[in-house]
Amino acid sequence: MPSKQELPILCRPTVALGLEGSANKLGVGIIRHFPRPATKTDARPPAQILANIRHTYITPPGEGFLPRDTAKHHRSFVVELVKDALKTSGLTPDDIDCVCFTQGPGMGAPLQSVAIAARTISMMWDKPLVGVNHCIGHIEMGREITGANNPVVLYVSGGNTQVIAYSHRRYRIFGETLDIAVGNCLDRFARTLQIPNDPSPGFNIEVLAKKGKHYVELPYTVKGMDVSMSGILAYIDGVANDIFSGNPRYAEDGEIITNEDLCFSLQETIFAMLVEITERAMAHVGSQQVLIVGGVGCNERLQEMMGIMARDRGGAVYATDERFCIDNGIMIAHAGLLAYETGFRTSLKDSVCTQRFRTDEVFIAWRDD
Amino acid sequence: MTKHDHHLKLTIPFSTSRQAQIAYNAISPDPQLKPDQFTQVLSVSDASGAIDELNAGRILVAEFDAASDRVLRVGVNGFLESLGVVVGCLRDLDYDAS
Numbered sequence: 001m002p003s004k005q006e007l008p009i010l011c012r013p014t015v016a017l018g019l020e021g022s023a024n025k026l027g028v029g030i031i032r033h034f035p036r037p038a039t040k041t042d043a044r045p046p047a048q049i050l051a052n053i054r055h056t057y058i059t060p061p062g063e064g065f066l067p068r069d070t071a072k073h074h075r076s077f078v079v080e081l082v083k084d085a086l087k088t089s090g091l092t093p094d095d096i097d098c099v100c101f102t103q104g105p106g107m108g109a110p111l112q113s114v115a116i117a118a119r120t121i122s123m124m125w126d127k128p129l130v131g132v133n134h135c136i137g138h139i140e141m142g143r144e145i146t147g148a149n150n151p152v153v154l155y156v157s158g159g160n161t162q163v164i165a166y167s168h169r170r171y172r173i174f175g176e177t178l179d180i181a182v183g184n185c186l187d188r189f190a191r192t193l194q195i196p197n198d199p200s201p202g203f204n205i206e207v208l209a210k211k212g213k214h215y216v217e218l219p220y221t222v223k224g225m226d227v228s229m230s231g232i233l234a235y236i237d238g239v240a241n242d243i244f245s246g247n248p249r250y251a252e253d254g255e256i257i258t259n260e261d262l263c264f265s266l267q268e269t270i271f272a273m274l275v276e277i278t279e280r281a282m283a284h285v286g287s288q289q290v291l292i293v294g295g296v297g298c299n300e301r302l303q304e305m306m307g308i309m310a311r312d313r314g315g316a317v318y319a320t321d322e323r324f325c326i327d328n329g330i331m332i333a334h335a336g337l338l339a340y341e342t343g344f345r346t347s348l349k350d351s352v353c354t355q356r357f358r359t360d361e362v363f364i365a366w367r368d369d
Numbered sequence: 370m371t372k373h374d375h376h377l378k379l380t381i382p383f384s385t386s387r388q389a390q391i392a393y394n395a396i397s398p399d400p401q402l403k404p405d406q407f408t409q410v411l412s413v414s415d416a417s418g419a420i421d422e423l424n425a426g427r428i429l430v431a432e433f434d435a436a437s438d439r440v441l442r443v444g445v446n447g448f449l450e451s452l453g454v455v456v457g458c459l460r461d462l463d464y465d466a467s
Binding site (some may be wrong): 071072075078079082083092093094112113115116117119120121123124125348349351352353 | 399450461464
C-alpha cells in the first residue's frame with residue numbers, strides 16, 4: 001500500500017495552507033481538495049474548508065491605512081494566525097502539501113512581510129511554495145463556493161475594479177477602472193465624512209446609505225467597457241465639504257441633504273455604472289451568469305441592482321458572504337492548490353512580490369474548457 | 370567593495386545551521402528599493418567549521434552599506450523587521466522531522 005506522499009497528486013486528497021496580506025486584512029486559510037472522480041462527467045467533490053482566520057488592521061476614523069503600518073500589523077499577527085489555523089484544522093505540518101501566499105497585486109511592504117513568513121514556513125516544513133495572484137484567488141473561491149461555472153466576474157474591492165470573463169486558459173479583463181477602484185472611492189469618501197473604519201468603511205457607508213432618501217445628482221462616468229471613479233469622488237467630496245463649511249443643500253421636497261443621502265447617492269451612481277459595464281460584457285460574451293467577488297461584493301444594494309439586470313436577461317447573480325468576499329487566506333490556499341495540482345511551483349528566487357500583477361498574466365492550467 | 374561611507378555588519382547566531390540557512394533563503398530574494406543608496410549583502414558563516422568550529426554554519430552575516438546614516442538606519446530596521454518574522458516562525462512553527 002503506497003504511503004500518502006507516494007501516490008500521484010490527483011489520486012489522493014491534497015491540503016494547502018494559504019497566506020493573504022495584500023491590503024489591511026491578514027488572512028490564513030487551510031483547504032482540502034478531494035480527488036477527481038474516475039468518470040469525467042461526475043462533478044469533483046466540493047473543497048473542504050478546514051480553517052479560515054482573518055485579522056484586520058483598522059485605522060481611526062478619517063484615516064486610511066499606510067503600507068508601513070499595515071506591514072507591521074501583518075508581521076505582528078502572522079505567526080499567531082498560522083498557529084490558530086493549524087489548531088482549528090486539527091492538522092500538523094506533515095499533513096500540508098504546499099504553502100501558498102499572495103504574490104500580488106497589492107501593497108509592497110505588506111505583501112513582502114507575508115511572503116517572508118510563507119518562505120520560512122515552506123522551508124521549515126519542507127513543502128513547496130506556491131505564489132498566487134490575489135484576483136485569481138477571489139475568482140476561483142467565488143466559483144467554488146457559488147457553483148457558478150462560467151460567469152462574467154465583477155471583481156470589486158478597495159484595490160481593484162475589473163470585469164472579467166474566462167477564455168482559453170486565461171481570465172481576460174473586459175473592462176476596468178481607468179483610475180481608482182470603486183472600494184477606494186467609497187473608503188476615501190468615508191474618510192471625508194469621518195465615518196468609522198470598524199468593521200470596514202464600506203460597510204458603514206452601506207448602513208448609512210440604507211437610510212438615505214434623496215438622490216443627489218453626481219457625474220456618471222462610464223467610458224465604453226471601462227469606468228472612471230476619481231471625478232465622482234472629487235465632486236462628492238466637494239459637495240460634502242461645501243455642506244460642512246456651512247452651506248446646507250436641500251432636496252426638491254425642502255428637506256435638508258444629509259450624509260445618509262450622500263452615501264445613498266454615491267452608491268446608486270457607482271453601482272449603476274458597474275451594472276452597465278457588467279451587462280456590456282455579458283452581451284459580448286453571451287453569458288447569463290454574473291459572479292461578484294471582492295470586498296465591495298458584500299454590498300447588498302450592489303447585489304440587488306446586479307440581480308435585477310441579470311434576471312432581466314434571463315440569468316442570475318452569484319455572490320459569497322463576508323467570509324470569502326472580503327480578503328481571506330482560504331481563497332489563496334484554494335487557488336494555490338489548484339495550481340499546485342497541475343504541477344505549478346514557485347522557486348525562492350521567483351517568490352518576489354509585485355504590486356502590479358494583471359489577472360490575465362496567470363495561465364489557468366487547471367481548467368480545460 | 371564599499372561605495373558609501375556608512376556601514377554596519379551584523380552577525381546573528383541561530384541554534385542550528387539549518388535555521389541560519391532558512392533565514393538567509395527567506396530574506397535574500399527581495400531586491401532593495403533604492404539600490405544606489407543602500408545595499409545589503411547576506412551570507413551564512415562557513416559551514417565546514419574550518420574557521421570557527423563552534424559556530425559552523427550557524428551565523429547569519431548581514432553587511433550594510435548606505436549613503437547616509439538615516440538611510441542606514443531605515444534599511445537596517447527593515448532588515449531587522451524581516452528577520453523578526455523569520456525568528457517568530459522558527460520559534461513557534463518549526464517542525465523538525467529529524
